[in-house]
Amino acid sequence: MYIIIVGGGKVGRGAARDLIRMGHEVCVVERDANTAWSINNELGEVALLGDGAEIHVQRAAGMNRANVVVACTGRDQANLAVAQTAQTRFNVAKVIARINDPRNERIFRTLGFDYTISATAAIVNAIEQEVSAGLSRLTQLRSTAFVLSEVTIPQLAPAVGCTVRDLALPPHTVLALIIRDDDQPEVPGPNTLIQAADVVIAVTQPQYQASLHEALTGTS
Amino acid sequence: MRVVIMGCGRLGSTLARELDHEGHRVTVIDVDSAAFNWLEDDFRGVTIVGAGEDIDVQQAAGVPAADIFLALANGDNRNAMAVQVAKHIHGAPRVVARIYDPERADVYRQLGINVVNPTRILDEMVREAAFGQNSNPALDAPDSTAEER
Numbered sequence: 001m002y003i004i005i006v007g008g009g010k011v012g013r014g015a016a017r018d019l020i021r022m023g024h025e026v027c028v029v030e031r032d033a034n035t036a037w038s039i040n041n042e043l044g045e046v047a048l049l050g051d052g053a054e055i056h057v058q059r060a061a062g063m064n065r066a067n068v069v070v071a072c073t074g075r076d077q078a079n080l081a082v083a084q085t086a087q088t089r090f091n092v093a094k095v096i097a098r099i100n101d102p103r104n105e106r107i108f109r110t111l112g113f114d115y116t117i118s119a120t121a122a123i124v125n126a127i128e129q130e131v132s133a134g135l136s137r138l139t140q141l142r143s144t145a146f147v148l149s150e151v152t153i154p155q156l157a158p159a160v161g162c163t164v165r166d167l168a169l170p171p172h173t174v175l176a177l178i179i180r181d182d183d184q185p186e187v188p189g190p191n192t193l194i195q196a197a198d199v200v201i202a203v204t205q206p207q208y209q210a211s212l213h214e215a216l217t218g219t220s
Numbered sequence: 221m222r223v224v225i226m227g228c229g230r231l232g233s234t235l236a237r238e239l240d241h242e243g244h245r246v247t248v249i250d251v252d253s254a255a256f257n258w259l260e261d262d263f264r265g266v267t268i269v270g271a272g273e274d275i276d277v278q279q280a281a282g283v284p285a286a287d288i289f290l291a292l293a294n295g296d297n298r299n300a301m302a303v304q305v306a307k308h309i310h311g312a313p314r315v316v317a318r319i320y321d322p323e324r325a326d327v328y329r330q331l332g333i334n335v336v337n338p339t340r341i342l343d344e345m346v347r348e349a350a351f352g353q354n355s356n357p358a359l360d361a362p363d364s365t366a367e368e369r
Contacts, residue, residue, distance in 0.1 A: 053296070053297055053324075054321065054323075054324075055321070055323040055324060055327070056323070059367070064367045064368060064369050065369060075297070076273075076301070077273055077295065077297040077298045077300070077301040077302075078297045080297070080300070080301050080304075081296070081297040081300055081301070081324070084300075084327065084328075084331065085324065085327050088327045088330055088331060088366065089323075089327055089366055089367060090366065090367055090369070091366045091367075091369055101274075103274075103275050103276065104275070106275065106309060107275070107301070107304060107305050107308065107309055110308045110309065111304060111308065
């Protein structure tokens with residue numbers, strides 16, 4: 001595939017390195033001359049010097065034959081501009097946009113860009129997981145309002161010995177999987193007994209995570 | 221009318237002063253508080269320091285209740301993002317973006333945004349001043365179609 005990466009910082013360069021290794025044809029558009037030079041030095045002549053939001057630069061990069069365009073500069077307004085011109089002007093089939101400020105995820109989604117990568121959101125998420133020990137949000141399920149959560153049942157939790165049916169689960173929440181010791185993962189039914197140290201994988205919505213945590217561990 | 225202007229440079233401040241004098245309720249956003257020096261002392265509108273494309277800054281500037289949002293900052297990308305946030309997130313009924321790059325201006329027009337492109341306007345005016353009227357046939361047919369793959 002021919003992949004154009006706009007923005008040759010740590011993210012763009014890392015992506016270029018991996019994609020080249022996988023055998024793809026890659027062009028990195030970078031507006032800083034020193035950075036572009038350094039990329040060429042490491043990866044061969046793959047960098048194009050220029051502002052990747054400019055249509056004449058996109059044309060020079062061969063965007064009309066690109067299969068994938070990755071907009072991954074450090075500025076969301078530039079990434080949005082690249083994504084919109086790639087789609088509108090060059091009919092690129094797959095546009096992937098990096099989002100630096102998680103609050104901007106909404107405008108990208110609203111404008112129809114479902115393939116987004118938000119490193120900041122991932123890091124914030126990881127920190128939240130560490131802080132709220134016991135409950136972790138594994139992943140947002142793409143284009144739905146649901147998240148995957150993981151809860152480890154504490155020894156003294158009131159849920160221990162209860163069946164799934166007896167739990168006071170919040171709405172829009174389903175227990176999807178129970179992993180017990182090194183046993184086979186089990187899809188719980190209404191009569192499955194919750195045991196201490198069970199790892200429960202649940203599908204829920206972000207606003208119900210706290211109540212889910214309380215229902216399973218007894219603490220909020 | 222309630223008007224929010226992003227970018228308090230020469231153009232933004234001129235419009236802000238004019239609209240204020242005409243009795244409109246004007247709010248001006250700029251990343252640099254020094255930019256508000258362009259406004260006169262008798263400016264009655266509101267000034268807000270922040271990035272005009274920021275969803276929360278727009279909220280603070282009252283974009284959800286505004287009639288018009290004008291993106292007149294210097295960067296095309298910022299202006300384009302700002303009007304789309306104003307329109308699609310905050311529901312501003314009328315938005316206008318200044319886009320310097322004629323090609324990008326065509327793309328945003330195609331996406332349904334009111335665009336003012338100073339480069340084409342000045343191109344036309346300079347040609348008219350130099351050569352007389354209608355000297356650039358290309359201006360009549362801006363090309364906004366997708367390029368061949």
